[in-house]
Amino acid sequence: MSDMLAGTSRNTRQRAEVLTLLDEVPDFRTAQQLHALLVRRGARVGLTTVYRTLQLLLDAGEVDVTRPPGGEQLFRKCSRSQHHHHLVCRQCGATVEVEGPAVERWADRVAQEHGFTDVGHTLEIFGTCQACAGIAG
Amino acid sequence: MSDMLAGTSRNTRQRAEVLTLLDEVPDFRTAQQLHALLVRRGARVGLTTVYRTLQLLLDAGEVDVTRPPGGEQLFRKCSRSQHHHHLVCRQCGATVEVEGPAVERWADRVAQEHGFTDVGHTLEIFGTCQACAGIAG
DNA sequence: TTGGTATTGAAAATGGTTATCGATTCTAGT
DNA sequence: ACTAGAATCGATAACCATTTTCAATACCAA
Numbered sequence: 090m091s092d093m094l095a096g097t098s099r100n101t102r103q104r105a106e107v108l109t110l111l112d113e114v115p116d117f118r119t120a121q122q123l124h125a126l127l128v129r130r131g132a133r134v135g136l137t138t139v140y141r142t143l144q145l146l147l148d149a150g151e152v153d154v155t156r157p158p159g160g161e162q163l164f165r166k167c168s169r170s171q172h173h174h175h176l177v178c179r180q181c182g183a184t185v186e187v188e189g190p191a192v193e194r195w196a197d198r199v200a201q202e203h204g205f206t207d208v209g210h211t212l213e214i215f216g217t218c219q220a221c222a223g224i225a226g
Numbered sequence: 227m228s229d230m231l232a233g234t235s236r237n238t239r240q241r242a243e244v245l246t247l248l249d250e251v252p253d254f255r256t257a258q259q260l261h262a263l264l265v266r267r268g269a270r271v272g273l274t275t276v277y278r279t280l281q282l283l284l285d286a287g288e289v290d291v292t293r294p295p296g297g298e299q300l301f302r303k304c305s306r307s308q309h310h311h312h313l314v315c316r317q318c319g320a321t322v323e324v325e326g327p328a329v330e331r332w333a334d335r336v337a338q339e340h341g342f343t344d345v346g347h348t349l350e351i352f353g354t355c356q357a358c359a360g361i362a363g
Numbered sequence: 364t365t366g367g368t369a370t371t372g373a374a375a376a377t378g379g380t381t382a383t384c385g386a387t388t389c390t391a392g393t
Numbered sequence: 394a395c396t397a398g399a400a401t402c403g404a405t406a407a408c409c410a411t412t413t414t415c416a417a418t419a420c421c422a423a
Contacts, residue, residue, distance in 0.1 A: 120379085210350065216342035
């Protein structure tokens, strides 16, 4: 697992299980879904530990989180660590990483024009992917 | 209150109180904050009713909702009913309505290119407004 | 006015997420 | 290896925003 976390952290079996799973699942998933997947494959990891590890990975910038309108938090280990956004299927969580340099500039400019500082933004695109449209279309 | 809601709905005192308050508060507020404001001014409205009325107004497209990372839902009656986005102060909820036609087109094009249908997006800019920066800057 | 129905709201339930805390496990030092 | 000390685990309880329940009430058409 190398040094997934800085400072005083330990490489435990549980964290390795969560990291391995995240590498295998390409879609956005809830913490509870990830925990269920771990249990199903026989990995003995508590739900609490899944939440904690995801929070650690979030702080380390190793995973992304998004929250669809009316839904719970979704986690995903993205291929790129740089700033980007997502196109996410509402049904299955299938994800496409997208970049929008023009959007970044636009958001920063708008905020600056109104005297806002310490600016950040959230931008996610939600829809139904081709596979899910074919099933329940 | 006129016909704020279609179909079988009634013009109750409680709904009028919530609507009046929303017209007076220019910033994004949580349901609980709005309820507290109502109680403070002597309006006898239950928290449940505030939640329910906000949901009705949401369905009717009369109020907007946003959810800052790690926070609860924020509600606001916007001046324009057409699609737009917000620049919101993390501290006080001060809000600026903004439009980004280029962003809309970009989001729809990206989704279409990947075969997604029934597409929507969330885009909000969060920061610290000038007033709050002056207080705790 | 009156009857039927939508609405209210206090209280309880819900459900995702976080805190507790004793048991366990890793790591460094010897 | 052994041991001490700290980090981690995880079952359980707590948290808290939001929703549901359901009996009492308020609205409105006739």
